[in-house]
Amino acid sequence: MKPSTISSPRQTNSKSVSNLMKTVLICLCPGIVSSCWFFGIGILLNILIATIAALVFEAVCLACRGKDPKVQMTDLSAVVTAVLFALTVPVGTPWTFIVAGIAFAILISKHAYGGLGQNLFNPAMTGYLFLLLSFPLAMTTWHIPLNDLTSGMPISPLSMEGVRQSLLASFPFMAFDSNMSKELIDGMTVATPLTLTEMASPNAFAAALSSDASIWSRDARTGWEIVNMAYLLGGLTLLGLKVIRWHIPLAIIGTVTLLSLAFYSPGSATITGTPYMHLFGSATILGAFFIATDPVSAATTTSGRLIYGVIIGISLYSIRVWGSYPDAVAIAVIFGNFWAPMLDHFFKPRSYGHKSKLSQLIQGLKS
């Protein structure tokens, strides 16, 4: 009989980090598929480039830090970072930008802080912010395949021509005719949805429907709602599977909804946008369910999570409406990350058999 090295408790449940990460990836799929439907394969190219780069950087970093990449990389955290990053970067971003962003995310934001679990800031969002600050124009234009002949008319993004244009946008070196690629980039870009006035009032969804386009028609105007509803579906699935908790998504969505209701002024010169636009015309849903809920960089206590969500919601709305950036999920999440350690410190739950802080205070005042 050899002495056992197994310490108590000797049983575990079947949950594992890699399973959690896999679930997150699967729940992102509806959103990704619908993105492809409306914007072409650009998003898949983003994901592909980002994932390969992230895995390479992760393996190198782990090896440099003296850890076994084969064991540590099974947690799939690098893949999740890469996919989330790829979803926030506009479709049609050249591959060099994506690799640069991922390099910042994995090397600086994650491993320089001590690897998974030690990073103060969400790696995917720091990677995106790095790109946004370095290449503001590229990060705020969204590429949509357009018709070559009649310029300005969108074409089916999944057609041969659409796929070719997406490939060209991601890999500019594939265009042998330099003239053509330049023209292509200029001709294809549209601004991100939040700068479209159509999105503000009346909302694009209704507008698209009234101009007898069906929900399934590949029109970028209807696209955003459908994509966001697909993300919402994935997010609710995560909630149902108890991979994430309700506190952060509810706090963010609730705060954004309340603020956009409070400041909504139809007909005024400064358009602040309807609540519907703030939820379904932007990255709020993706941010609330998939990005802000990253447990490593979020607050970890129940009350802390709620406050963390409110902070993100307020900054999200403020930056979007009064700031100079079109969409602000990344900045808001990073801003929330700054607060998380302090929230954890001050908003501890009451331990068993202890008095709550309030009752302690009351007792202190009485005596």
Add this chain to the structure above:
Amino acid sequence: MSFLAGLFWDKSSTKAHKTPGGIKPADFKDHSLRSQIMTPPVPKELWLSLRQKDGNNLETLVAVGDKVLKHQLIAAATTPFGVPIHAPTSGQIKEIAAKLVVNAFEERQLHIVIAADGLDNSQQLHPLEMYQSISKIQLIAKLHDLGVGELGGADFPKVIKPDIANQSQTELLIINACECEPFISADEALIREKAEQVVIGVEILQRASGANNSVIAIETRMLDSIQALKAAVENRNIKLVLVQTKYPAGDKNQIIQAVTGKEVPSGDLQKDNSILVHNVGTAYAAYNAVIKGQAYISRITTLAGKPLKTAKNFEVLLGTPVPFLLELCGNDTLKQESTIVGGSLMGITLFEENVPITRKTNCIIAACSDWFPEPPAELACIRCGDCADVCPAKLLPQQLYAFSRSQDLENLEDQNLIDCIECGACSYVCPSNIPLVQYFRASKATQQDHLKQSELSGHWKERYQFHQSRLIKDKEESKTRKARVTKSRAANSESTDFSRSTAKTDIAAAVNRVKKRKIEAALKKAKEAKTEPGEGPI
């Protein structure tokens, strides 16, 4: 399950209050519950440990070569914390020698070894059917003399619990029938088969403790046992409380909250809490001791594990060697890799299986890697917070883990590490396979060390400061003394006209001075004796 248990609810039982945290691991109990409790044959040798929780509280009454009878007292308690030991069977004292005790590392303690003669002759017993006829104090003394102590999984010398209860009025007696750890089914089997005896035992404990009410807290999972108890408590002043099946429902704090709805204040050793918690096994032992007059010489122990042909509950004599029982169950020694005493979640993996059954051995698990595989590699904590959800003490294990790794004692204290009951629910749910509870055990030990160190350094600091102040005082005193002497000398040399009268007054003054100094010295001595701190060995 809980739905089915709901069918049994009526006036005699109530649903328990909610308690925080908890997990629902696979329990493996049905294996050992298939058959009835079995009494194994008497082994050739019985090993009875003379070590008890609080050190040496026992005085051996027998010598090597002595013949003993079943139920005969062989070691008496010298302090109220000791539990007397009785011979589990008749035979001869073979030796009194150091033997391995139930532990994860090699530790040897004195054991009395009895070679059984196989006759199982008992000394005369003094059954007492009408226990109501003797006083409470007599009842407590009887229980204590016959070795009835706390028999639950937790190790606490609670034989004197009724005594403690005596000092502060006990309101409520809770009988803990929640056997929340996987594999263990000893209490469940006991209730299922001997509910009547258990209930009488509860009444005896209630009388001994002077409690006004008594409650049996039982998990909703134990359907057969609930039914048996229902029949037994009819027309008695005992209530059943059905507790939600989860681990660690059997923890004392959890049980008290489940029954009363109130949390036990942190750091309260439950001395003046007016609530007394005893195990079902204790109630059964109380029944045997008072009604049958038997000493506490046997207990119900579960044997389980994959290498065993049959898992079973045994009513086994204390001191029975573990290998003897494993063999009875058809143990496949080739398959067996280790032996666990206690449940799978909090039990101890034995250093060596050649140890006896003790008064708190409720389960023996023959372990093999099929059921207890080597845990996967430890990954980084992602702060998912699952551990905080299951923590029965409402702590934040993800934070405690971070502070444990950085040895941040201040924050560990702030996060109430001390309230961790080491149930291991956090390790069970951790998706990164971090052995959290091991980290916390280590951190608690460090905390203790640190506390001891700071106490010690505080003591020496005080001693040093006192020493310094005394040196300064001595210096000043000698200075003033010198000054006085030189002054008086100068005065003496100045006085030129020597006369009888002046000499007389001078002598009288000197005598007075000496007297005064003597008194001063005595006073100083007395004062010093009073203020000198920390005398004696450290």
